[in-house]
Amino acid sequence: MPLDHRRVPGPEESQTPLLFVPSGAKEGEPPPAGDAPRDPTALQPLFARVGLLSQAKGSAYVELDGGTKVLCAVAGPREAAGGGGGAPSREPRGRLVCEFRRAPFSGRGARGRPSDREPELSLALQEALEAAVRLARYPRAQVEVSALLLQDGGSALAAALCAAGLALADAGIELYDLVVSCALCKAPSSEGGQWLLQPGEPEERAAAARLTVALLPSLNQVSGLLGSGEGGPPDSWAQAVRLGLDGCQRLYPLMRQSLLRAVKRKTALTQEPSETEAVEPPAATA
Template sequence: MPLDRWRLRGPEESQPPELWAAAGAEAEDSDSDSEGSGDPCALRPLFARAGLLSQAEGSAYVELRGGTKVLCAAWGPREPAEPGAGRLRCEFRRAPFAARGGRRAPGGGGAREEEREAAAALREALEPAVRLSRYPRARLAVSALVLQDGGSALAAAIGAASVALADAGVELFDLAVGCALSRDPGAASGWRLQPRAGSERRAAARLTVAALPALRQVSALLGAGRGADPEAWGQALRLGLDGCHRLYPALRHCLLRAARRRRGKRGTETAAAPGTAQT
């Protein structure tokens, strides 16, 4: 029998895909167990970097330990389609592979409605920070893309979007910083800062706080749930503001590093340009 050269030979050894699915489920269970045994007031480590996208005038990437990755881009100021006061347009999207463990996020009208609500919340959090009066006839645009949703995605998008606007040269009163909280079912359960995806799914109450730390102002509050008295919500607000103040230096240092990189790059280009004087 002649050899079929067009057929791809498979591996000599193979394993059923159920083994990998079980390993992913065990990893998710271990993450939730470690989260439940840790300090509820501890913040997840944050990594931020500005100026990653060359196609946008400003960009920022924010990642939280536990699998939350958000990429934001900013454009403007641009001429609006119709004259009027300065406007801020916000877009919030989730990648099809943003769900936990690489699973595709459910589509349909429910997912699009959730993205529209998140975009409205993002705009509400950013508008008090942007000096729109300086752009009376211009339009600013911000796009947030959730690459991986490991919990507290909207709060991470608020910080990334404000850094992207600052990276684009937009005048701001202050950086808007977001911090999410959740409360598990039960009368004895307390609030948890920056909850992961598992805690957000089973939470009886959720709250996202957006603040301007340098001005000591709250720019937006987004809460949902039941089973908590007004005193508990007040405690959540205080915890959220404290979390925003603790995250603020990381975002500021991100902008400073981006400014130093740009200054060093301009200095290198000036030194390498022909006809320039060398000192």
């Protein structure tokens, strides 16, 4: 009997990988309760790296301790499409086009598939970044920002906003300030109904309300605000906004340091060998 070489040989029996997941970490289950309660004002450790993609004008990678990984790239400024027709405006401004995409392997279940919220998140990304970019300095030009969610561990939009702000600065786009963002969620009433800063994926799944705050820290100006759910009275939402602004102010020095390190790396690579080190001639031998 001839063999079918197009078929991949596999084991006769197989088991689901969920059997090897530790208890309490399965999809839909709440995080295991520890001895100490979660500090609602605690920030997740954030790792940021600027200038990873050589093909892009500017790029940045942001990773949260909860598992969220976002890669952002910036292209442009380039000539805007369709800008030749019609009468020119008195104050031509550039255009900012933003795209938020979710990788197919970014999460388990429905969180890992492209959803109907991607256009909404792309619009939220654009509205928050437009307040930071000096579009008047790029008349009839277009700047494109693309954010790719590689892994969803919670606070995905906030991480994408931080990565986009760093990528725009790395691309040399004139900004009023860096965009720093924090996400919050409100636990259900059965768990105390408290706002939590930078929630993880299990906390977001069980949340009664969500909020994402984007801030320009040097100007102390809110550039983006996106909330949903039943967060309670207006005073509760105001408390969440204050908590998010405080988190953004604490993240700002870390993002500045990552940007400064990228500038130093680029400066070291562009320096001439004569400027970095003096080459001594070989000693003469008798």
